[in-house]
Amino acid sequence: SEVYNHHVVEKKWQQVWDDEKAFAATNDFTKPKYYALVEFPYPSGQGLHVGHPRPYTALDIVARKRRMQGYNVLYPMGWDAFGLPTENYAIKNHIHPKIVTENNVKRFKEQLHSLGYSFDWDREINTTDPKYYHWTQWIFRKLFEEGLAYKKEMPINWCTSCKVGLANEEVVNGVCERCGSPVVRKVKSEWMLKITEYADKLIDGLDTVDYIERVKVSQKNWIGRSTGAEVDFAIKDTEDKLTVYTTRCDTLFGATYMVVSPEHPYLDKYKDKISNFDAILAYREEAAKKSDFERSELAKDKTGVQVDGIVAINPVNGKEIPIWVSDYVLMSYGTGAIMAVPAHDDRDWEFAKKFNLPIIQVVAKDGEEVDVNAAAFTDVATGVLVNSGFLNGLSVADAKAKMIEFLEEKKIGHAKVNYKLRDWVFSRQRYWGEPIPVVHCEKCGYVSIPESELPLLLPEVESYEPTDNGESPLAAMTDWVNTTCPCCGGPAKRETDTMPQWAGSSWYFLRYCDPTNDNELASKEALKYWMPVDWYNGGMEHTTLHLLYSRFWHKFLYDQGVVNTPEPYQKRTSHGMILGENGEKMSKSRGNVVNPDDIVRDYGADTLRTYEMFIGAFDLAASWSEDGVKGCRRFLDRVWKLQDIMTEEEGYSKDLETKMHQTIQKVSFDFENLKYNTAIAAMMALINDFYKKNAVTKGEYKTLITLLNPVAPHITEEIWQAIGGEGRLYQQSWPEFDEAKTVTNTVEIAVQINGKVKATLNISKDDPKDEVIAKGKELIADKLEGKTIVKEIYVPGRIVNIVAK
Ligand code: ANZ
Numbered sequence: 095s096e097v098y099n100h101h102v103v104e105k106k107w108q109q110v111w112d113d114e115k116a117f118a119a120t121n122d123f124t125k126p127k128y129y130a131l132v133e134f135p136y137p138s139g140q141g142l143h144v145g146h147p148r149p150y151t152a153l154d155i156v157a158r159k160r161r162m163q164g165y166n167v168l169y170p171m172g173w174d175a176f177g178l179p180t181e182n183y184a185i186k187n188h189i190h191p192k193i194v195t196e197n198n199v200k201r202f203k204e205q206l207h208s209l210g211y212s213f214d215w216d217r218e219i220n221t222t223d224p225k226y227y228h229w230t231q232w233i234f235r236k237l238f239e240e241g242l243a244y245k246k247e248m249p250i251n252w253c254t255s256c257k258v259g260l261a262n263e264e265v266v267n268g269v270c271e272r273c274g275s276p277v278v279r280k281v282k283s284e285w286m287l288k289i290t291e292y293a294d295k296l297i298d299g300l301d302t303v304d305y306i307e308r309v310k311v312s313q314k315n316w317i318g319r320s321t322g323a324e325v326d327f328a329i330k331d332t333e334d335k336l337t338v339y340t341t342r343c344d345t346l347f348g349a350t351y352m353v354v355s356p357e358h359p360y361l362d363k364y365k366d367k368i369s370n371f372d373a374i375l376a377y378r379e380e381a382a383k384k385s386d387f388e389r390s391e392l393a394k395d396k397t398g399v400q401v402d403g404i405v406a407i408n409p410v411n412g413k414e415i416p417i418w419v420s421d422y423v424l425m426s427y428g429t430g431a432i433m434a435v436p437a438h439d440d441r442d443w444e445f446a447k448k449f450n451l452p453i454i455q456v457v458a459k460d461g462e463e464v465d466v467n468a469a470a471f472t473d474v475a476t477g478v479l480v481n482s483g484f485l486n487g488l489s490v491a492d493a494k495a496k497m498i499e500f501l502e503e504k505k506i507g508h509a510k511v512n513y514k515l516r517d518w519v520f521s522r523q524r525y526w527g528e529p530i531p532v533v534h535c536e537k538c539g540y541v542s543i544p545e546s547e548l549p550l551l552l553p554e555v556e557s558y559e560p561t562d563n564g565e566s567p568l569a570a571m572t573d574w575v576n577t578t579c580p581c582c583g584g585p586a587k588r589e590t591d592t593m594p595q596w597a598g599s600s601w602y603f604l605r606y607c608d609p610t611n612d613n614e615l616a617s618k619e620a621l622k623y624w625m626p627v628d629w630y631n632g633g634m635e636h637t638t639l640h641l642l643y644s645r646f647w648h649k650f651l652y653d654q655g656v657v658n659t660p661e662p663y664q665k666r667t668s669h670g671m672i673l674g675e676n677g678e679k680m681s682k683s684r685g686n687v688v689n690p691d692d693i694v695r696d697y698g699a700d701t702l703r704t705y706e707m708f709i710g711a712f713d714l715a716a717s718w719s720e721d722g723v724k725g726c727r728r729f730l731d732r733v734w735k736l737q738d739i740m741t742e743e744e745g746y747s748k749d750l751e752t753k754m755h756q757t758i759q760k761v762s763f764d765f766e767n768l769k770y771n772t773a774i775a776a777m778m779a780l781i782n783d784f785y786k787k788n789a790v791t792k793g794e795y796k797t798l799i800t801l802l803n804p805v806a807p808h809i810t811e812e813i814w815q816a817i818g819g820e821g822r823l824y825q826q827s828w829p830e831f832d833e834a835k836t837v838t839n840t841v842e843i844a845v846q847i848n849g850k851v852k853a854t855l856n857i858s859k860d861d862p863k864d865e866v867i868a869k870g871k872e873l874i875a876d877k878l879e880g881k882t883i884v885k886e887i888y889v890p891g892r893i894v895n896i897v898a899k
């Protein structure tokens with residue numbers, strides 16, 4: 095055969111697949127379905143990154159294999175195209191964000207197309223298309239009608255550079271996740287979504303789905319369900335009580351002081367009693383400069399001021415204990431006040447050490463007191479209560495239960511569940527997002543616009559710059575802003591904030607089921623058939639944001655009867671990043687960026703696909719290697735060249751039959767279990783065997799290229815045609831293996847003289863006794879010379895022993 099020319103072959107088959115609509119999901123709802131999903135990209139100006147093909151190829155493999163297994167497969171693609179980078183680019187270059195988006199989408203689409211993915215392009219969606227965001231607005235409207243969207247004055251995270259409010263999730267280590275600029279606090283009236291109402295459902299639903307463990311764990315940690323108690327401490331000489339939240343009410347006898355957050359309202363309430371109120375105000379001002387993240391860091395040096403003039407009373411022993419102010423207590427969690435138990439909490443311990451506050455041990459290790467002056471004792475598993483009156487001798491768990499009983503009986507406390515999860519800040523003061531379909535009327539307050547007026551189109555503006563006072567550029571369009579109230583007909587103003595980028599991706603998987611429907615977000619029948627997504631793969635960085643948001647919207651739509659499954663994704667996996675040759679993240683500044691277009695041009699799409707699947711364990715980060723790319727191209731060339739040694743025999747040759755069945759089994763299993771690299775390694779090993787004997791039967795070759803087709807679809811399709819395969823390769827059935835034929839029949843046995851091993855022999859388990867003994871004797875003939883054979887023993891499949899004198 096000729097040298098493999100990837101330019102010609104890849105173009106040819108991409109055209110054929112397009113013409114034949116080879117990978118269109120059909121609307122035949124009687125067939126078994128499979129819905130494979132990858133996170134749709136943000137079409138940035140940089141074009142496709144070599145990181146993108148890793149997950150796309152992985153699920154393309156799954157999708158192609160499923161089609162060969164007879165499923166009606168939905169493997170769709172679209173564009174998550176609203177968002178800041180496009181808007182910022184538009185501002186800088188004076189091009190409308192719509193045009194920027196169109197250009198970027200065009201480029202991305204060409205690039206994805208050149209990689210031969212089996213996406214059903216007829217179902218392409220774009221979140222910035224009014225026909226799409228119609229339904230994003232429709233869902234928001236429903237959330238609003240159900241009381242799950244509300245407006246609230248709140249201190250938000252304000253990025254000084256992007257001039258935009260950020261969700262907590264978008265602030266990383268105190269800086270903006272996107273641009274790295276400092277984030278400050280700013281009070282604004284914002285749209286909020288009550289994701290907290292779904293906290294329990296979002297945790298409990300995880301038990302019903304097949305997500306990789308670290309995704310489940312980080313979702314749970316993010317929601318942060320904490321089971322504890324609220325306890326009231328009387329404030330001496332007042333009618334008031336200071337309520338704290340604690341997860342360790344068992345340690346109440348060890349509470350030696352209280353700490354309130356610098357923003358706690360009691361400080362203002364009792365300012366006349368507090369003799370050092372000025373010092374407290376100064377401390378509050380300092381605290382305001384820090385983010386909650388900085389404030390709660392364990393390692394940070396503890397600071398604080400004692401509140402002079404008021405004291406609290408420990409309810410279990412009547413002891414007066416001081417009240418302190420410190421920034422390690424946050425106003426945004428629990429009650430903004432804590433009881434400090436320095437003997438058993440690390441942060442309290444550090445604080446007590448610094449300010450010389452008493453440390454009283456109330457929990458001992460298996461009943462033995464430990465040195466709590468050296469370190470806090472925090473192990474609950476071995477803890478037994480001491481110095482604690484009616485709790486003495488109890489385990490931590492039992493002591494908690496008993497204390498809650500006591501508190502409830504005395505009406506000074508009760509069990510309480512808290513969550514770290516906060517409601518979702520849903521407003522952005524930017525242009526390039528979905529308009530929020532709400533107006534504000536002096537008389538009626540916030541009113542949603544009627545369904546019939548959706549989609550509410552994003553109007554054309556002169557300039558997309560956000561204003562310095564933090565209003566969206568839409569606010570300057572008075573003609574658009576001034577409208578009438580759908581409720582009373584009086585004058586009203588449109589909402590000028592837009593939705594965050596997370597909105598469009600919170601339900602896009604539903605739209606793929608029925609992407610052109612103008613009457614509903616998708617038809618009931620289509621949703622019933624396609625949902626849930628059978629396998630969803632995406633980045634680990636989306637575990638706490640996109641994944642949680644979309645599960646929340648889906649659960650809401652489920653409660654509204656719009657969708658029919660409580661969870662959107664049956665299975666969720668995550669891939670590792672692809673790093674530069676130097677093991678560092680690819681970036682322009684490091685000069686280590688690999689452009690996928692160059693690889694496709696020089697080596698071919700099949701090589702890129704094969705390489706990205708072979709690069710390493712799918713869930714781990716992997717460093718790029720040009721040599722690795724070349725190695726994969728060599729492998730494909732060797733697959734191609736097998737044509738030169740192919741025989742016309744349709745079956746498998748006897749000596750490779752086991753190997754063929756083993757390879758089918760391994761590749762089939764590995765493709766389902768994220769082990770793409772070992773599947774490819776198995777195919778490499780198989781072709782080595784063909785070359786070793788310098789022959790491959792047509793039957794063996796066909797099986798090999800069918801197994802390889804999901805990874806390298808172009809070259810295998812071309813070979814199929816060249817060797818006279820029927821129809822197209824993509825239309826063939828996935829190869830079957832016979833379990834019985836995967837076990838090797840050959841064993842290695844010992845050949846002994848008088849019980850001592852002299853040699854080893856490879857035999858087949860079914861070889862007759864006489865034959866095995868004869869072979870064994872031949873092998874040790876030199877050692878038997880001059881001896882008389884007394885007895886010949888064969889232990890089947892294990893030993894040949896010759897007894898000789
Ligand atoms: C007394 C105690 C004793 C505590 C002990 C812990 C160990 P999670 O699990 O995260 O819910 N806490 C409560 N509210 C706080 C706030 N607003 N800012 C900072 N810390 C706060 O943690 C709950 C524990 O964190 C609570 O239990 C409280 O300290 C502290 F041996 O109360 B604990």
Ligand code: ZN
Binds near residue numbers: 538
């Ligand atoms: Zn009105």
